[in-house]
Amino acid sequence: MPHVPLRSIFLPAMLVLAVSGCSREADPDSPEGMRQAAFKQLLSHSEPMAGMLNGRIDFDPEVFAIHALALDEKADAPWHYFPDPSDSDQPTAARESVWSDADGFSERVEQFRTATSRLAEVARDGIDSPDEVREPLQAVQQACKACHEGYRQ
Ligand code: HEC
Numbered sequence: 001m002p003h004v005p006l007r008s009i010f011l012p013a014m015l016v017l018a019v020s021g022c023s024r025e026a027d028p029d030s031p032e033g034m035r036q037a038a039f040k041q042l043l044s045h046s047e048p049m050a051g052m053l054n055g056r057i058d059f060d061p062e063v064f065a066i067h068a069l070a071l072d073e074k075a076d077a078p079w080h081y082f083p084d085p086s087d088s089d090q091p092t093a094a095r096e097s098v099w100s101d102a103d104g105f106s107e108r109v110e111q112f113r114t115a116t117s118r119l120a121e122v123a124r125d126g127i128d129s130p131d132e133v134r135e136p137l138q139a140v141q142q143a144c145k146a147c148h149e150g151y152r153q
Contacts, residue, residue: 024091032090035081038074045071046144049137052130059130065123068133071140072120079109093153105151112143 026033045067051057052064082098098105119136127133 026090026092030088030090031081031083032088032092032094035078035094036092038077038081041074041077042071042144045074046137046140049133050141053134053137061127064133065127068116068119068123072116075113075116095151095153098151101150105147108143108147108151112140112147115139115143 026036028034028037048057049064049067049071052059082094084099085092085094115136119133119140122133122136
């Protein structure tokens with residue numbers, strides 16, 4: 001058997017660790033893990049809708065509506081999992097401003113909830129063309145972005 005230098009075995013393993021980042025995953029049962037999973041759920045609905053409007057995915061009004069309603073239904077989930085972080089050692093990208101500027105954060109939540117419920121309303125009425133949902137989806141995306149800018153690292 002040819003001699004395989006140990007390095008060639010360890011190096012790839014170390015690279016994998018480096019690429020996945022120093023950030024270990026949060027415990028799925030911790031508030032951090034719960035809210036991160038809830039945010040991933042939001043993304044799993046907003047992304048296909050965005051894809052349908054930018055041409056990456058074929059526009060299907062029924063599938064769009066399913067995502068719009070599911071997004072609105074799940075839009076309350078993350079906010080239950082932001083307890084005072086003082087003695088948590090879980091990895092998180094939430095900024096200190098979530099707690100130090102709780103009013104501002106609540107306003108962003110409100111803005112987001114208003115946008116998701118408006119999009120859901122349009123979807124419930126029946127979607128005839130992509131143009132009908134373009135502006136309401138943009139408002140949702142704006143709301144995600146506005147909050148991330150101020151409250152996520
Ligand atoms: C009111 C504030 C707010 C809104 C609105 C918001 N987010 Fe976030 N989002 C955060 C914060 C804070 C984090 C960091 C959570 C953590 O790491 O503990 C986050 C994290 C995430 C993550 C990373 C989750 C992970 O795996 O670590 C994704 C994906 C995400 N948000 C998507 C979205 C999408 C998509 C929307 C809109 C449909 C949205 N968010 C709306 C505040 C917000």
